[in-house]
Amino acid sequence: MTVEPPAVPAAPEPELPRGVALAWGVAANPQRGPKRELSIERIVEAAVEIADAEGLGAVSMARVAQSLGYTTMSLYRYVSAKDDLLTLMQEIGTGLPPEPSPDLAAGDWRGRLRELSRAQVEHYLAHPWLLDIPIEGTPVTPNNLAWMDAMLDALADVPVDEFERVAxxxxxxxxxxxxxxIERAYADAASAAGVDPQAIDDARDALLDTLVTAQEFPAVRRAIDAGVFRDETGDPLEFGFERLLDGVAGYVAERAAGAPRDIPAPADPVEAEAAGDKKVREAQKAVREAEKRLRDARKLARDATREATRRIRDSRR
Incomplete structure (x- = not known):
């Protein structure tokens, strides 16, 4: 007689957090109540409007309910917790990635990454509060996954493996x-001061020009004199972005020529444990104390230089 092996029970499907379920449209219907004309969409739109105008800190269930003319308990029939509301707000604020430009050549992965990257920055500037929502691992909502899919698709024909594409x-x-x-910080500072963002740069440049001497900070002084901080030579952020593309292109060329995948080995657990060793902590403390003494010495040197400069100037009068 053949004995059938016992059936192995299937692993239970993970339970979706309600916010994620709502984003995918698979959450259970809200409880019925006297104000059934309220909807999840209206709640999220109201929360986004508050965050756009006043920042993420201004968003609360009570504030959203007040803006809609409902009680706070009415919202809980649709969104069971503020964390769920933040998930849905992020989904709306993130939006969908743009389609490839019609004039973008097939296989132009650099051009496509430029489009997607710049569109991401535009979303951050349109909804700055997106940057205040904590990162909690790989995103699992539809719009976030759409951005990931678009960027991976841009690299689909690049001769690297899937791990490298994700990296x-x-x-x-x-x-x-x-x-x-960075760009949000400039915009916030300009708004708080009631000036144009360029005025923030101008004020900073004037301070640098006054404070930085060739004796104390020779490399920074050379950059100031070259006009780098006055944007006379171009956008350094854009320059850095293009160098990232160059670096990836160089790596891709090596892989296409048959070079092996270059992935650093994970950290040695023994070394990681040693990082918390008492001797390491003592060494780190000594470094901090030495840095403080160095800062104090540099301050004394600055004061001495200024005093000597003042005396020379006074002697010439």
């Missing part, structure tokens, strides 16, 4: 998030 995609998404952070 390149993360390189550029990280760069654009950083650029969005």
């Amino acid at each position: 390149i995609m993360l390189l550029f998404t990280g760069q654009m998030r950083w650029r969005g952070t």
Whole structure:
């Protein structure tokens, strides 16, 4: 008699967080209530409007309910927690990636990554609060995955493997998030001061020109004198972005020529544990103390230089 092996139970499907389920449109219908004309879409749109105008910190369930003319409890029939609301706000703010430009040549992965990267920055500037939502691993909502898919598709014909494509995609998404952070900071500073963003640069350049001497910071002084901080030579952020493309292109060329995949080995767990060793902590403390003494010495040198300059100037009068 043949004995059938016991059936192996299938692994249970992971339970979707409600915010993710709502983003995918597979969440259970909200509880019925007296104000059924309210909808998830209206709630999220109201929250986005508040965040656009006042920042993410201004968004609360009570504030959103007030803007819609409902009670806070009415919102909880649709969105069970603020974290779910943030997930849906991020989904709306992120939007969908642009389609490839009609004049973009087939296989032009550099051009396509330029389009997608610049579009990402535009979304960050349109909805700056997106940068304040914590990163919690790989995104799992439709619009976020659409951006990931578009960037990976741009690299589909590049002679690298899937791991490398994801790594390149993360390189550029990280760069654009950083650029969005920088540009938002300029916009916020200009808005707070009630001036044009260029005025922020002009004021900073004037301070640098006054404070930085060739004796103390010779390399920075050379950059100032070359007009780098006055944008006379171009956009350094754009220049850096193009160098990222050049670096990836060089790596791709090596892979196409048969070079093996170049991936650093993961950190040695023994070394990682040693980083928390008492001797390491003591060494780090000593470095911090030495840096403080160096800063103090540099301040004394600056003061001495200024005093000597003043005396020379006074003696010539």
